[in-house]
Amino acid sequence: MTQHQFPPVVATRCLDPIKFTCYFGTFVQTPSLGALQVLTHCAVGVDQDGTIVFVNENCSDYTSYTLKFTGLELHEVRFVDVADSETKFFVPGFIDTHIHAPQFPNNGIFGDSTLLDWLEKYTFPLESSFRDLTRANSIYSQVIERTLSNGTTAAAYYATIHADATNLLADLALMRGQRALIGKVCMNQNSPDHYIETFEESKASQLSVIEHIEKRDPSGNFVRPILTPRFAPSCTEKLMKWLGELRKSHNYHCQTHLSENKREIEVAKELFPGFDSYTDIYYKSGLLGPKTILAHCIHLSEHEKDLLAQTGCGVSHCPTSNSSITSGEARVRWLLNSNIKVSLGTDCSGGFTPSILQVAKHALLVSNHLVMKSENDFEKLSTHDVLYLATVGGAEVLNLNVKLGLFKVGYKFDAQLIQLDCEGSPVDTFEFQNPKWGLLSPEESRGKFLDLIDKWIFNGDDRNVRKVFVNGRCVVDK
Numbered sequence: 001m002t003q004h005q006f007p008p009v010v011a012t013r014c015l016d017p018i019k020f021t022c023y024f025g026t027f028v029q030t031p032s033l034g035a036l037q038v039l040t041h042c043a044v045g046v047d048q049d050g051t052i053v054f055v056n057e058n059c060s061d062y063t064s065y066t067l068k069f070t071g072l073e074l075h076e077v078r079f080v081d082v083a084d085s086e087t088k089f090f091v092p093g094f095i096d097t098h099i100h101a102p103q104f105p106n107n108g109i110f111g112d113s114t115l116l117d118w119l120e121k122y123t124f125p126l127e128s129s130f131r132d133l134t135r136a137n138s139i140y141s142q143v144i145e146r147t148l149s150n151g152t153t154a155a156a157y158y159a160t161i162h163a164d165a166t167n168l169l170a171d172l173a174l175m176r177g178q179r180a181l182i183g184k185v186c187m188n189q190n191s192p193d194h195y196i197e198t199f200e201e202s203k204a205s206q207l208s209v210i211e212h213i214e215k216r217d218p219s220g221n222f223v224r225p226i227l228t229p230r231f232a233p234s235c236t237e238k239l240m241k242w243l244g245e246l247r248k249s250h251n252y253h254c255q256t257h258l259s260e261n262k263r264e265i266e267v268a269k270e271l272f273p274g275f276d277s278y279t280d281i282y283y284k285s286g287l288l289g290p291k292t293i294l295a296h297c298i299h300l301s302e303h304e305k306d307l308l309a310q311t312g313c314g315v316s317h318c319p320t321s322n323s324s325i326t327s328g329e330a331r332v333r334w335l336l337n338s339n340i341k342v343s344l345g346t347d348c349s350g351g352f353t354p355s356i357l358q359v360a361k362h363a364l365l366v367s368n369h370l371v372m373k374s375e376n377d378f379e380k381l382s383t384h385d386v387l388y389l390a391t392v393g394g395a396e397v398l399n400l401n402v403k404l405g406l407f408k409v410g411y412k413f414d415a416q417l418i419q420l421d422c423e424g425s426p427v428d429t430f431e432f433q434n435p436k437w438g439l440l441s442p443e444e445s446r447g448k449f450l451d452l453i454d455k456w457i458f459n460g461d462d463r464n465v466r467k468v469f470v471n472g473r474c475v476v477d478k
């Protein structure tokens with residue numbers, strides 16, 4: 001089971017007579033927080049490496065433009081014209097910066113528990129069963145399929161403590177064409193006997209996972225290892241310091257949980273009395289840096305927030321999870337205003353949905369709750385803000401070598417094709433709400449289209465995701 005020989009994802013393209021692809025239609029993106037850009041009648045050219053080489057808005061003849069631009073023959077170019085419906089548009093692929101792949105079967109199962117009893121009752125027993133590779137194979141395949149189908153083109157995964165199953169998750173993501181940071185969970189204290197490792201075991205399996213993943217994808221453009229101390233309460237200082245040294249010496253990605261639940265914070269302080277704060281435990285262990293992803297960050301002090309800003313860490317905001325297991329409301333605007341990178345995470349199965357679109361909606365609603373509590377508008381997030389967090393924010397937090405999150409020259413074509421009026425769509429569309437580009441004033445058409453985007457964010461789901469592309473390759477076609 002450990003000896004799978006998956007073909008490299010990119011090699012198959014070499015046999016393809018098609019040398020270039022031009023996508024034509026409406027493209028939607030968020031170049032900055034709060035700003036939504038709508039590119040209409042737009043031609044986006046993508047080369048064989050999945051890189052965008054032109055973005056030509058209001059293109060009157062995209063076929064001639066492409067042939068002239070590339071110098072290729074007609075049969076060497078694939079034209080994907082999706083301008084056949086006014087409610088069809090491309091958006092950048094979603095980036096899920098915090099998801100526990102093995103917890104997928106527990107989505108929706110959390111009862112009235114909160115973090116620490118939830119871990120004991122539901123999470124550790126399920127994760128420990130991933131010593132069984134047959135189980136890991138079927139659940140991990142399902143997670144990748146489901147997240148891709150929801151438009152997630154890149155994800156930062158937590159796996160389990162098991163090296164073999166973690167390697168399998170990396171292989172499956174690579175084979176299926178989803179970009180993924182793959183984290184073998186490290187945990188060597190305060191965990192049940194059936195699901196714990198020693199320092200030496202953790203070290204050995206971490207190194208073997210890194211070796212496996214780096215061999216599978218030496219470019220690191222598709223799958224990469226990410227150091228994953230579960231959270232301070234389940235790791236000794238020795239283990240965190242070893243991981244901190246490893247992170248610094250190889251510039252590895254790192255992910256962990258921070259300041260999710262009030263009781264968790266007390267436990268962390270009791271276990272590590274010599275540190276100034278929960279954040280300080282990670283800081284002094286060398287775990288914080290520009291390629292570190294911190295999930296939750298709800299109950300931080302000003303000083304802890306400043307430490308995140310100073311070290312350049314990214315935050316994964318997980319509002320679905322935080323509402324489900326009653327953890328609290330992260331102050332996203334407060335973090336963003338300190339120039340801290342913020343993105344979205346499903347945190348399955350603390351969160352119940354594998355869809356970043358749903359999480360975006362919850363991020364907006366949770367921000368409204370903060371506003372209602374504080375009676376000022378400061379924390380309010382718009383639909384454009386949460387779309388930014390789901391795409392550009394995710395790309396900033398993942399901090400990969402390839403550029404993601406926008407339709408821009410030099411960026412990779414990781415995209416979703418959304419259609420609101422497709423068969424079985426959960427979004428009710430009305431002809432009078434269509435933008436009617438060219439028939440109304442540009443402002444009127446844009447206004448109507450922005451309303452459609454809002455309708456999509458609140459009412460849409462995976463049925464509206466018609467195609468998904470990663471690195472210019474179509475990985476989902478419904």
Ligand SMILES: Nc1nc2[nH]cnc2c(=O)[nH]1
Pocket residue numbers: 100115119123230231257260321347350
């Ligand atoms: N949400 C969440 N928080 C954690 N803290 C430590 N482990 C976990 C986990 O699996 N999920």
Ligand SMILES: [Zn+2]
Pocket residue numbers: 098100257295347350
């Ligand atoms: Zn988590």
